[in-house]
Amino acid sequence: MIENKQLIICRCEEVTYEQLQSTARQHTCSARELKLRTRAGMGFCGGRTCRIALDAIMDSFIPDENKAVIPLKYQPPIRPVSFGTVGGRHD
Amino acid sequence: MTRIIDHAILGKLDSLKKVSFQFNGKSYEAYEHETVAAALLANGIRQLRVHEESGTPRGIYCNIGHCMECRVTVNHQPNVRACLTKVEEGMTIESGRRHPTPLKKTEGLQ
Amino acid sequence: MTDLIVIGSGPAGLAGAIAAAGTGLRVTVVDEFIRPGGRLLGQLHQEPSGEWWNGIKEAEKLQHEAHALGINIRCGVSVYNIETAEAGWKVYTNEGVLEAPFVLIATGAAEYPIPVPGWTLPGVMSIGAAQVMTNVHRVQAGRKGIIIGANILAFAILNELQLAGIKVDRVVLPEKNAVSRQAGEPEAVIRSLLNAAHLAPSALLRFGSRLMKNETIRNIGTRFYPKNGLKINGTPLQLRKAAVEIIGTEQVEGVRTVDIDAYGHVIPGTDRLYEADFVCIAGGLYPLAELAAVAGCPFEYIPELGGHVPRHSETMATPLPGLFVAGNITGIESGKVAMAQGTAAGLSIAKQAGKQAAASGRQLEQAIEHVRTIRQQVAIQFHPDIELGRSQMNEQWKAHEGTSVQPGEKIG
Numbered sequence: 001m002i003e004n005k006q007l008i009i010c011r012c013e014e015v016t017y018e019q020l021q022s023t024a025r026q027h028t029c030s031a032r033e034l035k036l037r038t039r040a041g042m043g044f045c046g047g048r049t050c051r052i053a054l055d056a057i058m059d060s061f062i063p064d065e066n067k068a069v070i071p072l073k074y075q076p077p078i079r080p081v082s083f084g085t086v087g088g089r090h091d
Numbered sequence: 092m093t094r095i096i097d098h099a100i101l102g103k104l105d106s107l108k109k110v111s112f113q114f115n116g117k118s119y120e121a122y123e124h125e126t127v128a129a130a131l132l133a134n135g136i137r138q139l140r141v142h143e144e145s146g147t148p149r150g151i152y153c154n155i156g157h158c159m160e161c162r163v164t165v166n167h168q169p170n171v172r173a174c175l176t177k178v179e180e181g182m183t184i185e186s187g188r189r190h191p192t193p194l195k196k197t198e199g200l201q
Numbered sequence: 202m203t204d205l206i207v208i209g210s211g212p213a214g215l216a217g218a219i220a221a222a223g224t225g226l227r228v229t230v231v232d233e234f235i236r237p238g239g240r241l242l243g244q245l246h247q248e249p250s251g252e253w254w255n256g257i258k259e260a261e262k263l264q265h266e267a268h269a270l271g272i273n274i275r276c277g278v279s280v281y282n283i284e285t286a287e288a289g290w291k292v293y294t295n296e297g298v299l300e301a302p303f304v305l306i307a308t309g310a311a312e313y314p315i316p317v318p319g320w321t322l323p324g325v326m327s328i329g330a331a332q333v334m335t336n337v338h339r340v341q342a343g344r345k346g347i348i349i350g351a352n353i354l355a356f357a358i359l360n361e362l363q364l365a366g367i368k369v370d371r372v373v374l375p376e377k378n379a380v381s382r383q384a385g386e387p388e389a390v391i392r393s394l395l396n397a398a399h400l401a402p403s404a405l406l407r408f409g410s411r412l413m414k415n416e417t418i419r420n421i422g423t424r425f426y427p428k429n430g431l432k433i434n435g436t437p438l439q440l441r442k443a444a445v446e447i448i449g450t451e452q453v454e455g456v457r458t459v460d461i462d463a464y465g466h467v468i469p470g471t472d473r474l475y476e477a478d479f480v481c482i483a484g485g486l487y488p489l490a491e492l493a494a495v496a497g498c499p500f501e502y503i504p505e506l507g508g509h510v511p512r513h514s515e516t517m518a519t520p521l522p523g524l525f526v527a528g529n530i531t532g533i534e535s536g537k538v539a540m541a542q543g544t545a546a547g548l549s550i551a552k553q554a555g556k557q558a559a560a561s562g563r564q565l566e567q568a569i570e571h572v573r574t575i576r577q578q579v580a581i582q583f584h585p586d587i588e589l590g591r592s593q594m595n596e597q598w599k600a601h602e603g604t605s606v607q608p609g610e611k612i613g
Contacts, residue, residue, distance in 0.1 A: 006318040006446070009380075011152070011160065014145055017316070017378075044170075045159040049152065052487055052508070053314045053380045060379035067502035070509050074494035076282035076293070079233075080159065080170060085281075085295055095339040095365045100245060100253055104339050126235060129338035137323035137452045148451055150323025154330030156233045156279070157311055175277065177235055 009057065010050045012043020017057065024061045031058040031071045041072065044080065094133055110180040127173035127184060128154065128161050139163055139173055140187030144195075162187065203229045203273075205303040205550055206292050208280050208492060211239020212536040213528025213543035214307035215263040220547025220568070221305075222270040224556035229301070230267070231278040231294060237264050239309055240329070240529075241536050243336040245361050248580050256536065257336070263540075283496045289523050290496075303523045303550045306492050307543060310507070310529035313484035315350060315375045315384065319447030320482060328483040332358045335365045343479030347456045348372040349444045350483030351390050353583055356433070358483070363434050370477055371430070373442040373458055375484075377465030384484065386465040387440045393585070443467070444480075453480050486533045486583065496524055501597045505590025506532030507583075514598045515569050517546035518553075525550055532590055535579040541572040 007017040015038045023029065023037050031054075034040070041047030041054050055071045058064075064071060077086065096104045107122040114131060121130030128151050131139065137150045139161050152160040154174045161173040164185040173184075205221050207214045210232035218228045232239070238260025246254050267274060275296070282293040289302035312327045319325070324343065326334075328350070331342040345368045348355055355372065362369050377385030384390065430437035439458075443465065446457040460471035486507060493511035494500065498519045500509045510532055517525045527546040528539035545568040551558070552565055576587065584590065 007316055007378075008318075008321055009316050011149075011158070011321050014142065014147075014321075044162070045157065048311070048491075049158045049160075049314055050316070052311075053316055056382065057379045068500060070494060070500055074491045076495050078491045078495060079156075079279040079281040079295070081279075081281050081295055093341045093344075095335065095341060098339070099364055100255065101257070101336065101339075124235075125338055129334065129340045132334065132338075132342075133340045139323070142321075147321055148323050149321060150452070151326055151330055151334075153312065153327050154333045158327075175233055175235060 009053055010038075010040040010043060010047075012045050012049075013039040015040040020054075020057055021061070024058075031055070031062070031064070032073075034058060034061075035072060046078065046080075047072070048078075110178060110182075112178050112180070112182040112184060114184045115186055121178040123180075124177055127163065127165065127171075127176045127178050127182075130178045131173065131184075138186070141189050143187065143190045144192055146189040203227050203299065203301045204554060205229070205305060206231065206290070206299050206301045207305045207307060208232075208283075208292065209239060209307035209309055209528070210234075210237035210274055210276070211307060211309050211528060211539065212241050212259070212263070213309070213530075213539040213546070214239065214305065215260075215267055216540040216543030217305045217307060217525075217527050217547040217550075218272050218274075218543075219263065219266050219270060220544045221303075221550050222267070222272050222547075224548070224551035224554075224558045226303075226551055226554060226556065228270075228272045229299060230272060230274045231280060231292070231299070232274070232276050233279045235276055236260075237267075237274050237276060239307075243329075243332040243361070244357075244536060245336055245364065246357055246580070254580075259536075280492060283492050285496075285521075303525065303554065305517075305525045305527060305543075305546050305550065306490075306496075306511075306530055307526070307528045307539075307546075308489045308492060308530050309539075310486035310533055311489040312482075313487050315381050315482050315484040317349060317375060317444055317447055317482065319449065319453075320480075322447055322449045322453050323451070324449065324453030324478060325447055325480045325482065328355055328358045328481040331479070331481045332361055335362055335367065341365065341367050342481070343453075343477070344368065345370050345477050346479040346481060347444070347475060347477040348481045348483055349375050349456070350384055350485070351394065351438060351440060352384070352483060352485050353394075353581060354485055355481075355483035357581065358481070359433065359436060363436065369436045370475060371437045371439050371442075372433070373439050373444050373456070374461070374465070375482075376443040376445050376459075376467070377461070381484075385443060385461075386463075387461065388463045390440055442473075445472075447480055448474065453478055456480060486529065488530045488532060490530050493519065493524075493526060493530065496521060498524065498526075499601070501594060503532070503590045503593050505584050505586040506594065510594065512597055512601065513594065515545070515572075515595060516549040516565065517542060518549060520601065523553075532587065532594070533583045534576065534587060535581045535583075537575050537579050538572065541568070541575045544568045545572055 165171040204226040207230040241256035241260040244256030375381040430439035460468040498511040527542040
């Protein structure tokens with residue numbers, strides 16, 4: 001692959017392939033740790049655009065044996081909502 | 092961008108009521124019941140916001156509410172998805188701006 | 202009071218709502234989009250019979266049927282969480298919390314992203330975005346576009362863009378990398394297109410099925426695939442070119458490509474720049490199952506179905522009591538299959554809710570049989586081994602049946 005530095009994977013946090021690769025190498029981290037260190041998939045959309053790409057990249061660094069388990073946990077809210085909405089205020 | 096008025100299979104576009112709205116202080120026309128994203132593209136506007144930190148331009152990506160790239164401020168309410176919001180008469184829409192990052196080290200100074 | 206909350210008003214959700222309401226259940230449907238129909242909206246292709254499949258018309262039919270049955274369809278409602286409640290489920294939305302003993306998750310699919318340098322520029326969109334813009338909103342995505350990615354979805358939408366008079370300059374592959382994988386290998390792309398060739402709705406995919414029957418000829422076919430590509434209604438399909446960068450400052454101005462060999466390796470010194478004002482990224486679809494995950498549903502990884510899929514039975518039940526799934530969340534297939542699955546799910550829910558009509562008759566069995574029949578008939582098949590994927594899921598369901606919580610105990 002050429003020009004990894006320019007290849008943004010996570011659009012929200014502008015995390016590049018090169019950043020993911022070097023972080024994975026430096027810290028030999030799990031998928032979850034790589035996400036926390038780089039913030040890939042943790043931006044405004046909550047990983048709804050890049051999650052599958054991230055899974056594939058992380059799997060290329062550290063192949064995961066147990067494919068039945070979703071690599072990164074899904075957590076609510078799965079759509080952006082205001083604190084008012086979560087708090088039960090609906091006006 | 093051009094509207095698809097006559098379509099070989101889907102037929103002619105229903106004649107709809109026009110509404111006017113504002114985007115970043117300028118007035119534009121839209122068709123009633125269409126989304127903000129469609130109305131802006133029909134007016135030739137692709138850039139809806141800039142990335143808060145880097146300032147890179149952004150527009151619609153998924154067009155169905157997943158990616159949040161098209162988020163704009165509608166009638167002073169921030170982070171509204173342009174692709175899922177119907178445009179209304181007199182609506183004021185503002186695109187997102189770049190935020191200051193005073194504490195961030197710039198590259199080369201580390 | 203609502204007996205059933207359906208999340209998603211696409212073909213599966215609406216068909217499910219209609220089947221359930223037909224037995225007397227009170228049904229509420231919620232959807233994020235501005236109008237019901239889900240990804241039926243935008244679908245437009247010619248069946249092998251010559252008839253046109255117009256998704257907008259199909260969605261309208263379902264909507265009318267739903268209204269006649271008193272189904273409450275609420276658009277512009279986003280679901281952000283789902284939890285078990287005392288008697289069933291709590292569905293959290295931007296317009297408040299809904300509660301019902303039964304929930305049908307019919308959230309469909311999302312597009313597999315293929316990151317390309319420059320893909321954040323305005324004017325770069327997922328291919329589905331261009332479809333919605335064209336056929337639903339009736340606004341041209343641009344004057345001249347380039348599609349990155351060659352798969353069934355890309356060709357279906359290419360055809361739709363051409364029908365709307367939008368110029369698509371060329372279809373190229375993504376550069377081969379950890380994300381694009383086989384989508385960046387001409388050999389693999391040709392193989393997958395040929396597998397689907399007999400099912401394809403338009404002539405474009407039948408181009409080489411006779412010529413490239415066996416492996417040897419197929420390899421020669423890939424190696425000697427013409428540089429300028431074969432034309433699909435005037436648009437060159439360039440399987441030996443890969444997009445390496447999308448160029449532009451304020452918005453898309455063009456795509457830089459390189460030539461690649463049959464396995465996706467870059468041939469040095471073959472850079473070209475093609476002008477365009479929009480780019481569509483076509484990575485294919487995967488089941489959008491985040492709500493099932495949040496609800497705590499177990500998953501199975503089945504590539505033939507599109508990846509991680511909530512475990513479910515042929516009656517569209519999940520191991521969680523009162524929670525059902527239908528449509529592309531259970532595997533990527535045509536909208537017609539989704540509709541048939543929705544009907545099965547609606548009847549299955551009615552049966553559990555103790556509705557006589559559904560419980561005593563053979564309606565549910567017939568609906569399940571109908572899903573299989575439709576699957577064999579449909580014009581568009583996203584994965585050649587879909588049947589294998591489906592039988593794997595059925596095996597998984599049976600293997601876990603004893604350990605799962607039996608649905609149907611909490612009907613109230």
